[in-house]
Amino acid sequence: MSSANGLSAALVAAPAARQGIVPVPAGLPQPVFPEAVAWAFTGCYALLILVTLAIAVGRRLRPGRDFTELRLRVKAFWFILVLATLALGFNRTFSIVCIAFVSFVAFKEYLSMIPTRRADHRVLFWAYLAIPAQYVLAGVGWYGLFIIFIPVFWFLALPMRMVLIGHTQGFLRAVGMLQFGLMTCVFSLSHMAFLLALPDAGNPNGGGVALLFYLVFLTQFNDVAQYVAGKLVGRRRIVPQVHAGKTAEGLVAGVGVTIGFAVALAPWLTPLTLPEAVAAGLLIGFGGFLGDITIAAIKRDLGVTEGDALTPGHGGILGRVDSLTFTAPAFFHFVYFLHY
């Protein structure tokens, strides 16, 4: 194919979102994500560089203060940002495999911290099989089966396999705990993957990748906003028995900031109108809060304290995706209902 042909073909074939202001000439590597997402990633890197520099300056100015926690958090975000860029930077299939792997590690972490019965070895294996199945369904975009596979079919298949083993002591506890893990770590999180399978036409501003970016960025940002706001102005604790760090002031201020970002980013990354963007910000703000305290409650119940060495080095994936277990399905169905 001649280069002139290649150029015109690229211009004609590229979806609107990929054209951008200055199309990349044919022959050069074409951008792998929509331009909006490329800009959004650039913004994230800029933001993180700024924060890193600010901490360095802060350490110079106030040598007495302890910046360890802040530095660890920033380091974790560098890690997440680079991984997210790689995960989304190749192609859709690779992105979905990466999200499936996140589900797998989160589910494994969950199973490693709950009590299990030796007799259920095979049942646990069956539970794991739901992960590839669910993500294949997301990948091929088979919505009807995707949305009932775990809540209906695997919901019935697991107790069936378990009852055939014939061990009744602790049966309900075992099957209930297993179902909860599968629903949060696999079913909920897999909604992120289904965003990538949505038709491009539903979101002229970058398709499913942009929606996924919007969801994950706002969720993570909301976590930070609530944490920082809680530290600065937090007084009244909301659920002191579950999570000592959550305050009413932190929640309200955090959600406010999240709504601000949701509204600011919506025209660039989503098909949402202004009131819809406000609603999305509310949904992600409160959803993130609920996901966070729910996983915290589970860890409390099991006697796993935050920062416990149960999975050091693995950094507690569950703690990183806890907010997403609520925000991913909530945001997905919000957008799906309104625009698809």
Next chain:
Amino acid sequence: MRNALHVLARWLFVVLLAWPVCLVVLGMNVRHRNRLPRDGPAIVTPNHNSHLDTLAMLTLFPLRRIARVRPVAAADYFLKTGLLGWFSLNFVGIIPIARKRGAADADPLAGCSEALARGEILIIFPEGTRGEPERMQELKSGVAVLASRFPDVPVVPVFMHGLGKSMPKGALVPVPFFVDVYVGQAMTWNADAGGDRRGFMARLSENMRLLGEKHERPEFE
């Protein structure tokens, strides 16, 4: 040439089987990895719950030293059939040991002694068998015999949790669980035995038990 092939076989086993299974499918949390011996001769004594234990132990050592790390394994089990024996000896790199006493004058630990004399690192499961998953059994005294023959060689206790949940005796496929590994302080015959095999094994057993008690674990019945 033969030696190079042997090293290659051991590398293949670790890179293609031990690493993917233990580092990707399972996931290992290792405490005090720096207490592991950097070089032989040394003896490492983990508890035994699963076939995966050997794989897990092999992931704890750097690849360039892996050919000198030798799991000690029961001859009656691993040399039962020709194919399994060939694989165990060449790819896993086991040193076979007879669990039942044969001829009265034969030394069942001869292979282990030779390996230590060559400066290799032995992995010995002192429980002798996998047994009930996630339950420690009484230790066999072979480690004390070896330690008394090599009184300055470090004996490093290791406690592992999770592998017996993942693949207990009788299970054919592993189910992923995170694995906790605790490496203890090295003991030596000269420093810890006081010339008494039983005393040495009792201390080793106690050290392994204490390592396992350091952390609360979810119940597994």
